[in-house]
Amino acid sequence: MRDRYEVPGDFTKQKIDEFWDTHYDSDDDDYGDIIDYLNTAENFRTFDEGLTEFIKKHGYVEEDGLSKEKCIKQRVTFLLKKMKEKNISISKKTLEYHFSGEKRPDVKDSSRKIIFKLCFAMDLDVEETTDFFNKIYFDRTFNVKNIDELVYYFCIKNKKSFTYAEELIKKVKNLLAEDSAEASSELVYTNSIREKADVFTTEEELIRYVLDNKNAFNRYNVTAIKEYTNLLNRIQGKKEDKEVLDRLSKVKTNREHDDLKKCGLVVQDFYKNNLSELTTNMDIASVDFMLYVIYGSFLPVGKNGKSKYSFAKNAKLLKIIKSNFPSKKTISDANKEAISFEAMRKILILLEFYAFCFDANEADDDECIDFFDDFKDQMNDILDSSGMGPLYVGNPYDWLFLYCAKCDNPLDVFRSIIDDVCALDDEN
Template sequence: LTQLGLPCQPNDTEIMLAEIKRRFKQFLGKSCPRAVLNWIRGRNPGVTNRRNNYDLCFALEMDEQQTALFFQKHYLTLPFYVKSKVDAVFLYCLHYHKPYQTAVKLLEESSDFVNQENAHTATSQIRSIILQTDDDAVFSRYLSAHCYGNEQQFQLARKIIKLEIEHVKKHIIKFDTESQLTADRLNSATIFELLGYHYQRSEKAIEKKLPKRFTESLPNDVTLGKIIHDEEASYELLRKTMMLLRFYNFYSETVNPDHQTTNENLMDFHAELDEMLFSCGFAQTYLRHPFDCLLLYCANSYDPITTLHTVMEYGRN
């Protein structure tokens, strides 16, 4: 804001709020969402609704490079994940200096697109085509055939998560043949395998010892049940659940006896994880995000699952 000519200090919250509200009205033609106002007040920015993230950048008159840096520094995620229709539209508009109204129009058109079951074009190829296509109609047609909407992203994520959960549950049953585990108890046991504690226990102690961006939207037996039954779940919950499941399933079948093997397994796990996230249009791992960083930190140990459980239980003291 200071670069845009508004004299203010980091603690001038009311001044910044008033300016952001004005800019949303002037440049975007709409009111500033409550979520964005809460970011200005100091709440950690979320990425569940990535349109809010891009809208704020548009309101602040950022270009493509400034938006990319803002995402990495403040949202702690990578920008322009072009398998997503929202990200693809905003990359197109920022790259070609299109007005915000063009982004709105393209997003409205994309809401009527039929899900493309075979939209598996590589991200690099999609990005390359976008950066060569300065034509709204041509871009819109390409978008309809090669990018995912939120609904399709979440459907694919749930499908992957359910398959991963089945692997965990088979592992649980294999080593607990005497217990009669109901579906609910299996969900609770799955969370214990992933995080090392039962949901019924107080999570406040754990939340105090770890960054909020790590602990928020972690799965529990209730939210795991919602995912399994195709009920509403946030982007962050789906992404973290998927990552934890892949982590557990990978390292429950892997041994890290020495440094070289640990490093090789880490690279394999990292590649598998990013490929899984990519397959449903989710942002790949980003080491500046506390959750991504700590998960890979645990993977880079001789006993990754136990290390993660220790981190969850005691924090990094």
């Protein structure tokens, strides 16, 4: 429901209204209008538009009728003045690039630091900083298992300057390097650190906590990996599942059907829906098989004549959707716990969406399921516990899953869209 999005800003409210008021005729399984919408960058706020909105909320006034070049110059001048007052350094060239709208900044550590500098320069509080990261930058905010970002959180919450934050970071890291005391080996989760940081009012409290729990820092995605592992264990096939399928091909008794319920969800899905014979010789315990069943087809990869093609290169979707789209590679990275926050978040959304769709299809007819709200609430619980931002209708990747979730047959719609965007043509 619309009111399930908490206190939306003007842009978010506009996106919510569009989301609920726009309907596409998909009776003939033609999702061209959906794909066109997802491919139109203007339907989603660009980074420069979001940054401009924020500086307008914090003192910037723009003259009417200016050319794009003059608007960029005015905006850059405003921020440079703000940063000079606060002794924050971001190059004029970097600001011009961010306001140009040419490309959304990546989510590397160096870019995250620039985003935090912008937040300090605009005097954003914790809530505004979180909004800026989640709704403009499209990445998690305040990774408090990182010493730098824990300090940024402490300083923004307690209205300390960026200069103060940088000096405190150096102090904490120097003390950590000198500290030889044995630290607690107890596993500390992100939310626990955040809760502790909420009550710190002095740097001494912060420093003492870091020294006492130094092994907890710089080990990321602990809760997210746990959530991912739980989902993967439910969904992915197992070697022994093949024996169940073999028995079911010969005899169909209650015992075999009870055994089928113990198989991975994709194996159950494969059996019940009699998916393509292309999977006949596939390893049902493999990631390839799992993704094939979830997507309903193989994501394109290989060669078409002399041209190489892949989902990341050729799928007819905005780059921000295709970037780190769940694949064999990102699943492998997750299994090695060497994965970016963006990639992990996208995997969690895909796997939870699939599991939720499967469970909804298996539910008794008299079991009332409000698919959209129930999925969104359950998904947001997982994201929140993992220290990640909730589903956001202004994020194109999230929009895809939210749209499917409001349809009558969410998984079928999702698979049809994926199949359509993967269709290769001469233009790609």
